[in-house]
Amino acid sequence: MSESLPKAADVVVVGGGVVGAAVARQMAKDGLKTVLLEAKAFGGAVSGASLACLGTHMHNIEELPILIEACALWQSLSEELGNSFEYNRSGQLRFILKPEDVAIAERWITGERAAGLAPELLSPKQAQEIEPLLTGPIHAATWAPDSATVNPFLAVRALLADGKRAGVMAFAETPVERLLLDGERVTGVKTSRSDISAGHIVLAAGPWSAKVARSIGLTLPIVARQAQCLASVRQPPSIRRVIGACESAGGVESGYTQIQQAASGQILFNTVMAPQGTPTGAEDRINEVPRRFVRDSIAMLTTLFPSLANILMLRSWVRFEGVTPDDRFMAGHLQDGLLIAAGDNGTGFTRALFLAQLISRAARAATDPRDGFYNPLRFAGGKP
Amino acid sequence: MNAQLLTCDVLVVGAGPAGLAAAAAARESGADVICIDLFARAGGQYTMQPAAPDSPFHAAPQVAQGREAIAHCQALGVRMLLEAEIFWAEPGFIIFAHQKGDAITVRAKTVVAATGGMERPIPFEGWTLPGVISAGAAQRLVKANGTRPGENIVLAGTGPFLFAVADTFAKAEIPLRAYVERQRAGLGTVDLFISHPSRLGEALGLLRSLRATGAHRYTGHGIIAALGQERVEAVRIAPLGQDGLPDRSRAFTIDNVDCLCVGHGFQPVIDFTSLLKAAHRHDDALGGWYCVTDPRTQATDVAGLFAAGETAGIGGFRPARLSGRLAGLHAAQAAGRVLPHYGIDKLHREMIQARAFAARLAQLFPFPAHIADALPDHELVCRCEDVSRAQIKAAIADGARDAFSVKMWTRAGMGPCQGRVCGSGLAHLVASELGKPAAEAGYNRPHMPLRPVPLAAAEAALALADLPHGVET
Ligand SMILES: Cc1cc2nc3c(=O)[nH]c(=O)nc-3n(C[C@H](O)[C@H](O)[C@H](O)COP(=O)(O)OP(=O)(O)OC[C@H]3O[C@@H](n4cnc5c(N)ncnc54)[C@H](O)[C@@H]3O)c2cc1C
Numbered sequence: 001m002s003e004s005l006p007k008a009a010d011v012v013v014v015g016g017g018v019v020g021a022a023v024a025r026q027m028a029k030d031g032l033k034t035v036l037l038e039a040k041a042f043g044g045a046v047s048g049a050s051l052a053c054l055g056t057h058m059h060n061i062e063e064l065p066i067l068i069e070a071c072a073l074w075q076s077l078s079e080e081l082g083n084s085f086e087y088n089r090s091g092q093l094r095f096i097l098k099p100e101d102v103a104i105a106e107r108w109i110t111g112e113r114a115a116g117l118a119p120e121l122l123s124p125k126q127a128q129e130i131e132p133l134l135t136g137p138i139h140a141a142t143w144a145p146d147s148a149t150v151n152p153f154l155a156v157r158a159l160l161a162d163g164k165r166a167g168v169m170a171f172a173e174t175p176v177e178r179l180l181l182d183g184e185r186v187t188g189v190k191t192s193r194s195d196i197s198a199g200h201i202v203l204a205a206g207p208w209s210a211k212v213a214r215s216i217g218l219t220l221p222i223v224a225r226q227a228q229c230l231a232s233v234r235q236p237p238s239i240r241r242v243i244g245a246c247e248s249a250g251g252v253e254s255g256y257t258q259i260q261q262a263a264s265g266q267i268l269f270n271t272v273m274a275p276q277g278t279p280t281g282a283e284d285r286i287n288e289v290p291r292r293f294v295r296d297s298i299a300m301l302t303t304l305f306p307s308l309a310n311i312l313m314l315r316s317w318v319r320f321e322g323v324t325p326d327d328r329f330m331a332g333h334l335q336d337g338l339l340i341a342a343g344d345n346g347t348g349f350t351r352a353l354f355l356a357q358l359i360s361r362a363a364r365a366a367t368d369p370r371d372g373f374y375n376p377l378r379f380a381g382g383k384p
Numbered sequence: 385m386n387a388q389l390l391t392c393d394v395l396v397v398g399a400g401p402a403g404l405a406a407a408a409a410a411r412e413s414g415a416d417v418i419c420i421d422l423f424a425r426a427g428g429q430y431t432m433q434p435a436a437p438d439s440p441f442h443a444a445p446q447v448a449q450g451r452e453a454i455a456h457c458q459a460l461g462v463r464m465l466l467e468a469e470i471f472w473a474e475p476g477f478i479i480f481a482h483q484k485g486d487a488i489t490v491r492a493k494t495v496v497a498a499t500g501g502m503e504r505p506i507p508f509e510g511w512t513l514p515g516v517i518s519a520g521a522a523q524r525l526v527k528a529n530g531t532r533p534g535e536n537i538v539l540a541g542t543g544p545f546l547f548a549v550a551d552t553f554a555k556a557e558i559p560l561r562a563y564v565e566r567q568r569a570g571l572g573t574v575d576l577f578i579s580h581p582s583r584l585g586e587a588l589g590l591l592r593s594l595r596a597t598g599a600h601r602y603t604g605h606g607i608i609a610a611l612g613q614e615r616v617e618a619v620r621i622a623p624l625g626q627d628g629l630p631d632r633s634r635a636f637t638i639d640n641v642d643c644l645c646v647g648h649g650f651q652p653v654i655d656f657t658s659l660l661k662a663a664h665r666h667d668d669a670l671g672g673w674y675c676v677t678d679p680r681t682q683a684t685d686v687a688g689l690f691a692a693g694e695t696a697g698i699g700g701f702r703p704a705r706l707s708g709r710l711a712g713l714h715a716a717q718a719a720g721r722v723l724p725h726y727g728i729d730k731l732h733r734e735m736i737q738a739r740a741f742a743a744r745l746a747q748l749f750p751f752p753a754h755i756a757d758a759l760p761d762h763e764l765v766c767r768c769e770d771v772s773r774a775q776i777k778a779a780i781a782d783g784a785r786d787a788f789s790v791k792m793w794t795r796a797g798m799g800p801c802q803g804r805v806c807g808s809g810l811a812h813l814v815a816s817e818l819g820k821p822a823a824e825a826g827y828n829r830p831h832m833p834l835r836p837v838p839l840a841a842a843e844a845a846l847a848l849a850d851l852p853h854g855v856e857t
């Protein structure tokens with residue numbers, strides 16, 4: 001059962017993760033004939049491995065106006081679609097283990113409050129009121145009430161279904177093999193099945209975007225970075241909030257933690273204390289979680305939540321995020337006929353709906369002052 | 385909690401006929417051997433050891449064979465780790481396990497995977513009702529625990545294993561209401577025993593046992609449904625039509641049933657060999673996906689990893705024992721011991737013969753994957769996560785094009801069994817819905833942990849691997 005591909009469209013979106021699904025849906029809603037091509041399974045790459053927390057806390061002060069809108073878009077989408085993807089405004093708690101990190105937390109809180117948000121600094125006791133089983137030896141915590149989570153699988157499914165209602169033609173198991181050029185202009189794609197010509201091609205292929213761009217000799221500064229997670233067997237309600245590590249002196253290098261309980265009851269947890277390099281091509285292989293990662297993740301979960309020390313671990317998975325040199329998405333025009341929305345840097349769920357609007361604006365030559373933040377030509381002196 | 389780091393030359397995974405034969409052979413070659421098994425008693429499925437000292441099964445020849453193999457291993461000094469579950473393995477080899485909450489890590493030079501077979505369940509209407517159990521589980525209940533699974537029992541499905549289960553019931557003097565087998569005994573059977581006359585006595589013995597259970601025999605019949613409110617109360621069956629599905633126009637009901645035991649054959653347990661990235665292939669006659677081995681040495685394509693018994697393709701007791709011995713000898717050799725000069729050729733020849741018989745027998749009882757096509761929409765496919773066929777169809781309507789997507793969108797296969805039970809049925813339904821071949825889709829890739837593991841034990845076992853070499857705790 002392979003429906004044949006159309007020969008032409010206004011837009012071809014390459015990649016069916018959360019970003020591609022959101023972009024395709026937006027394009028169709030804005031009246032463009034849109035084709036979405038996914039190499040394997042919709043949402044099967046990093047989008048289906050995600051903890052999918054949507055928030056503004058401890059991302060980037062400069063980006064806050066965008067993040068606030070990005071989060072609001074998710075909330076209204078959940079209302080519009082009858083919360084078909086388990087949107088849950090749980091709030092987020094970031095624990096602080098070392099006294100010297102309190103100053104960092106305070107800087108974030110000041111910056112976010114100035115943007116109209118309401119994060120707070122909590123004592124261990126206050127943190128426990130919000131998260132009763134968090135009885136481990138924390139020094140303090142921050143609290144961001146605006147964070148929410150969604151079910152990553154159902155979010156992609158809902159975006160896809162809503163996009164199809166708006167006219168998106170979506171095809172799984174249809175990799176784009178190369179871009180097609182007419183002089184300097186990108187005019188279409190060659191897929192595993194047939195060619196499609198289009199006015200706009202949007203690269204939303206996560207870390208694979210660089211490979212697709214290379215087919216026309218374009219070098220993108222996006223590399224793959226390994227990310228992974230562990231899940232327990234289903235537990236009674238135990239963890240109510242998204243639990244993260246506060247940014248620490250030394251930045252991401254000094255450790256990263258995210259813990260939450262999914263609607264399924266599974267506890268999802270990951271802690272990276274010793275980031276390892278990602279070998280080239282790893283994103284195209286089947287990978288196992290590193291032993292050190294498993295140890296660190298268990299140790300952190302059970303230190304914070306001692307009562308969970310004997311729960312059963314059920315599953316692990318490894319996926320790949322696309323990373324740019326300045327940890328910011330590349331979104332907008334790359335070249336005549338070619339747009340990009342990739343380089344998620346590990347928090348692409350949050351921004352997906354905002355980027356979808358940005359890309360649709362760019363394709364329709366509409367502008368918004370905020371869009372320059374993700375200008376894909378910011379590297380290499382503005383040239384592709 | 386205790387944590388132990390052990391080292392050995394040869395680690396044998398599984399203590400069934402193949403594993404015990406491998407462990408003994410490796411030990412006889414002078415290797416230092418550890419044998420690890422999930423169950424509390426060694427013996428595996430075929431030579432399963434009863435728990436109760438007064439069980440009538442102690443006198444059965446299979447049980448005696450198992451008892452001797454276990455005693456032989458003990459006399460040789462094989463270290464047995466029972467009730468120990470492996471949750472991860474790394475090449476080279478480090479094997480991580482937990483035993484009743486304690487952590488065990490084993491460093492081994494070579495490994496023999498003799499992980500056996502497991503049932504190949506197919507969903508049918510009513511298959512999740514209490515009282516419906518697998519034929520293998522029924523056998524374990526009766527043989528190992530001395531428990532009677534019901535008062536009015538129907539045994540149904542297909543394959544020679546059903547005979548073996550009937551034999552178990554006969555030995556325990558538990559009567560059967562009915563015996564429902566898809567195949568009719570035909571010329572193929574006669575042919576098989578003409579070319580393998582030595583096996584005829586055994587087959588006739590099994591037939592006698594079946595008669596002794598008093599079961600009404602329905603051959604050429606298949607199950608339509610298990611019926612009941614709270615639990616199974618009746619079983620609906622019908623003669624098979626041209627398409628191999630029960631002909632509903634001729635269906636009838638066997639009433640007053642409180643236990644339905646169902647078996648449609650076995651599949652190799654390949655999670656351990658998959659985790660170590662050995663090559664696997666699909667062959668329905670070998671039970672689906674199996675680990676590829678060199679038939680002479682039982683070596684897989686991963687250096688130092690050998691596979692024996694059902695892991696290398698379903699074949700039953702004889703090939704298991706012979707391939708186990710071959711694997712044990714070659715694993716010991718790969719760990720630096722000397723291979724005996726004689727006996728290998730003969731073992732190899734016997735193994736090929738035993739496999740040939742098993743393969744022909746398997747052809748007489750093909751795996752009826754397609755009976756899942758008759759599953760009603762409301763019926764569950766994944767019982768861990770309560771996913772019905774209708775939900776699977778809805779996911780496909782939303783754009784899922786493979787079992788992987790259906791899993792993401794419905795959670796089918798994301799429960800405690802991680803698709804071990806529903807995986808093949810799910811793959812078949814998705815493939816037939818989409819008009820694709822099912823075989824490839826049915827491969828359920830394992831990831832850490834192979835089975836659910838307590839966090840504390842996992843942490844402790846992984847920590848042991850960071851100790852320097854030469855340490856044994
Ligand atoms: C809340 C939550 C709970 C989860 N619970 C479970 C669970 O209990 N059980 C479970 O199995 N999974 C669970 N996961 C899902 C997990 O993220 C994986 O999707 C899942 O494990 C299946 O992938 P895999 O790692 O087994 O695939 P692999 O065996 O790793 O094989 C797939 C390979 O293809 C690659 N690939 C790249 N792009 C794609 C694409 N678009 N589509 C498909 N493959 C792609 C993958 O990176 C990978 O290398 C959970 C995820 C979340 C967020």
Ligand SMILES: Cc1cc2nc3c(=O)[nH]c(=O)nc-3n(C[C@H](O)[C@H](O)[C@H](O)COP(=O)(O)OP(=O)(O)OC[C@H]3O[C@@H](n4cnc5c(N)ncnc54)[C@H](O)[C@@H]3O)c2cc1C
Nearest residue numbers: 015017018019039047050051053176206344347348349350
């Ligand atoms: C453990 C974990 C936790 C996370 N937690 C969060 C979080 O809390 N909040 C948050 O915002 N983000 C989080 N993320 C990150 C987030 O999941 C990603 O940023 C986001 O999913 C990126 O989406 P994407 O669509 O860009 O990428 P992908 O999902 O990787 O999609 C790219 C798609 O392109 C397809 N593709 C590749 N090549 C081709 C081709 N040639 N032709 C067609 N298709 C192709 C791929 O198969 C893939 O499906 C987390 C990630 C992980 C792993």
